[in-house]
Amino acid sequence: MRLYALLEEYAKTNLPDMEITGLTDDSRKVKPGMLFACIRGEHFDGHNAAGKALESGAAAVLADHDLGLGDRQILTDDTRKLYGQLCAAWFGHPERKMHFVGVTGTNGKTTITNLIKHILTEAGHRVGLIGTIQNEIGDKIVHTDNTTPFVYDLMGLYAQMAEAGCDYVVMEVSSFGLVQERIGVTHFDTAVFTNLTQDHLDYHGTMENYYQAKKLLFQRCDNAVIDTDDAYGRRLYEEISCPKCSYGSSSHADYYADAIKLRADGTRFWLCNAGKSYQVNLHLTGMFNVSNAIAAVAACASLGMPMKRILAGLETCTGVRGRCEVIPTGRDFTVICDYAHTPDAIENILRSVKEYTRGRLICLFGCGGNRDATKRPKMAAAATKYADFLMITSDNPRDEEPQAIIADILTGLEGSDVPYEVVVDRKEAILRSMQLAQPEDVIVLAGKGHEDYQVLAGGVHIHMDEREIVRDCLPLVPKR
Structure with a gap:
């Protein structure tokens, strides 16, 4: 696409009209003829990579202040906004x-x-x-x-x-x-x-x-x-x-x-x-x-x-994966998978399920690592309002120790008389919950929902689909 056609009314430049080969805000992806957008991120400022982008063949950079790059820079008040406008133009709006x-x-x-x-x-x-x-x-x-x-x-x-x-x-x-x-x-x-x-x-x-x-x-x-x-x-x-x-x-x-x-x-x-x-x-x-x-x-x-x-x-919609989803077991208890991962969400799902639960309501949950730690005890306190038994386990620990996350969760149970167990390994926790289940109990597996993975240290993803786990646990759960 020609430069002037790409810029439309969004920006002006003294650069000659030339063929632009692509757009990117990632300096590692710059190829000759591209425009590089300098975006200020949470941990990295793209303006610091402007010189490298030009060395890699970028036609010009989008910047929010003068970088001393002469006519190789296109200045704007907000590079995020301009980049979004140019992306729309690039794909023909x-x-x-x-x-x-x-x-x-x-x-x-x-x-x-x-x-x-x-x-x-x-x-x-x-x-x-x-x-x-x-x-x-x-x-x-x-x-x-x-x-x-x-x-x-x-x-x-x-x-x-x-x-x-x-x-x-x-x-x-x-x-x-x-x-x-x-x-x-x-x-x-x-x-x-x-x-x-x-x-x-x-x-x-x-x-x-x-x-x-x-x-x-x-x-x-x-x-x-x-x-x-x-x-x-x-x-x-x-x-x-x-x-x-x-x-x-x-x-x-x-x-x-x-x-x-x-x-x-x-x-x-x-x-x-x-x-x-x-x-x-x-x-x-x-x-x-x-x-x-x-x-x-x-x-x-x-x-x-x-x-x-x-x-x-x-009236013909049958539901959404991982949102109050019943996982078939063929047993006399029910297992529900839900994405609830905030205090309000876990309270909502448990309150709703409680209304039709004839036995006990068992709630299994954990909290994510490298995320807002203040909600961890609040998740526990919310779960105690409706659950009859809690299984505290791991969610996506990321770079935190699962035991440390669980310790934060447990502070929210102080003063509560709701019984609970701690099983750090989530697969083991699901098996334990199913083994504890009695006729007409409902187990709510909260936090993963549609996710079929668990995030460990360093961003490593391992496969973890709770539907498969429940299926694999069934032979280990005695029939009553």
Whole structure:
């Protein structure tokens, strides 16, 4: 692509118009003819690699201050923002060819995006999905490493979706993605806010910073759908000026549920909006999934879809991998796998499961290493509210000692009379939980969800799929 066509109206330069061979913000990937974006990261400033990039053949560098490189530099106030704009131009602005729905918040994003995608697909649309578990182009699965991909990869993914005929893209939008300008110039037809509870404070530092990061999404949307059961949601609703609607558990919200009947295999309720009520038979269980379903309905309604078509799609959705997922055992106890990895999420899943548990509720969980340590005792305290027995184990320890993480967790059990065991090895902990299970007990394996790996020191990933572990443990669990 020619330089001037790439820059469009985003930036000016005295460089001659030349052929640009590519874009990168990684100095290790620079090839002759590329533009290199100097990005200020948490641990490394790309401006320090500008000279190396030019030596490697870069045509020019994008910088936010004069590096003394003469006309080999293109200056801008914000290199992240400009880089995102150029990535969109490089791929022919695929974001202009599709409609976008973004979902942000601490909990619920994956389920809501999958519900919205399913509803749109059932209505005849071809839909792309970008999220924590995987990316999807229609029914084609594309691997993902981040909830919100880095901007060059994201625009490339958009281009594939547009080429495949997608007219909608539904995506989870992370706080990292918003602060780091990963979504580039993407504008959303509808943005959904689910809730805000403690998470990622190792990165954001404070809940206020975390909230402000999430709020950025609502500066680039035409419509907002907000959970006003959540305190931050109520604040957001008051602070934004775009067209908006609320959802929640009371009639004060624009969309809410009434006469909720939970079952182990689903939920029945009445969806209420604008003075009308619609009966819903949802193939997902738990109060949190009622909330997720209402959010999906409100989002699709904001896109102009008729309620009849929305509900028809909603009722054929059967769930999401790793989100309150029942793992078959053929035994007289139940094993559920869920991604809950925050205090609020673990409380939500246990409260919901408790409502239909006839025996004991056993909760197995750990906490990630190299992440916000303050939530570890809070996870334990949250689990004691509904669990009858706790199995404390490891999650993704990363560069921390698992025993040290568990020691932090155990401080949250002080003063509690809920019995517990500590089994550091997660596979052994799952086996032990299954051996302890009695008829009609429910075991909730919390924290891994869709993940089929464990992260050890040095970023080493080992295979760990809890569905496989449960299957392999069954011969070691006596039948009763």
